[in-house]
Amino acid sequence: MSTSASSVESFVCVHKEACVMIYPDPELQTEVMNSQVRCKYYKEGCKWVDKLHNLQGHLDVCRYDSITCPNQCSDILSRLSIDDHLEFSCPKRIVICEFCNQEFPGEAFDLHVGNCQYEIVWCENKCGAKLERRYLNNHMRNECHKRTIKCPYCSKEFVYETLQTHQYQCPRYPVPCPNRCDPVKIPREEVDIHVQELCPSATVSCQFKYAGCTHKAARYSLDRHMGDNTKHHLQLMCDLVQKQQTQITQLCNALYSVTQVTDGTFVWKITDYKQKFIESIYKNTEIVSEPFYSTRFGYKMAASVFLNGNGSGEGKYLSVYIKILQGEYDNILDWPFLLPISFTIFDQNSDPEKRASITESFVPDPTWKHFQKPVKDVDQLGFGYPKFVSNEILKTRDYIKGDSIILRVKVDNSHSSFS
Numbered sequence: 001m002s003t004s005a006s007s008v009e010s011f012v013c014v015h016k017e018a019c020v021m022i023y024p025d026p027e028l029q030t031e032v033m034n035s036q037v038r039c040k041y042y043k044e045g046c047k048w049v050d051k052l053h054n055l056q057g058h059l060d061v062c063r064y065d066s067i068t069c070p071n072q073c074s075d076i077l078s079r080l081s082i083d084d085h086l087e088f089s090c091p092k093r094i095v096i097c098e099f100c101n102q103e104f105p106g107e108a109f110d111l112h113v114g115n116c117q118y119e120i121v122w123c124e125n126k127c128g129a130k131l132e133r134r135y136l137n138n139h140m141r142n143e144c145h146k147r148t149i150k151c152p153y154c155s156k157e158f159v160y161e162t163l164q165t166h167q168y169q170c171p172r173y174p175v176p177c178p179n180r181c182d183p184v185k186i187p188r189e190e191v192d193i194h195v196q197e198l199c200p201s202a203t204v205s206c207q208f209k210y211a212g213c214t215h216k217a218a219r220y221s222l223d224r225h226m227g228d229n230t231k232h233h234l235q236l237m238c239d240l241v242q243k244q245q246t247q248i249t250q251l252c253n254a255l256y257s258v259t260q261v262t263d264g265t266f267v268w269k270i271t272d273y274k275q276k277f278i279e280s281i282y283k284n285t286e287i288v289s290e291p292f293y294s295t296r297f298g299y300k301m302a303a304s305v306f307l308n309g310n311g312s313g314e315g316k317y318l319s320v321y322i323k324i325l326q327g328e329y330d331n332i333l334d335w336p337f338l339l340p341i342s343f344t345i346f347d348q349n350s351d352p353e354k355r356a357s358i359t360e361s362f363v364p365d366p367t368w369k370h371f372q373k374p375v376k377d378v379d380q381l382g383f384g385y386p387k388f389v390s391n392e393i394l395k396t397r398d399y400i401k402g403d404s405i406i407l408r409v410k411v412d413n414s415h416s417s418f419s
Contacts, residue, residue: 300327
């Protein structure tokens with residue numbers, strides 16, 4: 001028969017006393033005590049099986065039986081784990097640190113582990129160095145070639161082993177002036193400005209270089225040159241001004257040539273009409289247009305108007321005329337001028353279908369002096385219409401709009417030798 005130790009033990013304790021008290025039976029007692037039982041810790045893994053009278057002796061040494069910690073740490077644990085507990089986890093155990101050889105209670109040792117100043121550790125910068133923890137901070141701050149350090153010149157951070165390479169390019173690294181002007185060194189990024197603007201030993205050109213002075217000298221001696229050559233510099237400036245004036249005249253002529261009308265159709269917008277009309281009442285003012293050409297290499301001419309009329313149209317009409325001017329190509333043109341000319345004043349109505357522009361045309365009379373080859377500096381009244389359009393008609397419709405009138409002078413080039 002095999003039964004569990006717990007059930008047999010309780011049975012024996014109760015019934016043994018009952019048997020002895022009621023009637024002694026040595027044979028039954030012997031039979032019971034010789035029964036085969038298992039340890040009550042069999043579920044925890046104990047393999048012990050023996051006679052019942054040997055059970056207590058086994059429990060006194062069973063590895064699975066619970067006992068209190070010998071160090072009186074208040075933990076209750078099995079004999080099986082007591083050794084590990086005493087060696088590794090008991091808070092009241094005494095432990096000797098393998099690095100500093102000091103003794104610590106278990107609780108204090110747990111705090112000491114990972115902080116022992118004599119423990120050999122790796123450098124945290126992964127430089128490969130191994131050293132005692134007490135030297136680690138100084139190593140990482142002052143010795144480690146992988147430590148981060150600020151450049152003493154530009155204050156940017158670099159790994160120490162790359163700092164020297166950086167200093168070959170550092171914009172704030174002090175370098176000597178190329179002209180050796182001063183023992184004090186200059187930040188690398190300021191060298192160009194120093195040489196160009198400040199260095200007293202730099203070779204510079206005279207301030208009148210653009211005017212033609214070719215003198216070059218050290219900056220510190222330039223003031224003497226300026227003082228000794230005032231008259232020469234003044235002459236150079238006068239020559240430069242004259243040259244520039246000639247260039248300006250040429251450019252103005254070229255600009256005028258590009259912008260002027262050269263197709264014989266000139267559209268002229270006369271602004272501030274009301275003010276100019278009042279002036280013409282008192283002064284009979286002639287308003288002359290910009291010159292234009294009949295063709296690119298043709299006749300040069302200009303239009304003129306009297307807003308309050310001229311001659312037979314004075315006081316009641318708008319008078320328009322054409323003036324033949326002296327041009328660049330007169331020597332290769334046919335004279336007298338015989339090309340038909342038309343004048344148009346535009347109706348500025350916004351609806352094209354309602355516009356009623358006014359146009360007058362004429363063919364020049366070859367006997368008239370106005371159409372002969374012009375002579376320089378001869379100012380004369382042009383040929384046209386003293387009574388082109390009355391002032392009353394101008395007030396109707398939209399001939400005057402936005403305080404402006406628009407006139408067109410058109411030369412018929414179909415019979416020109418340069419058309």
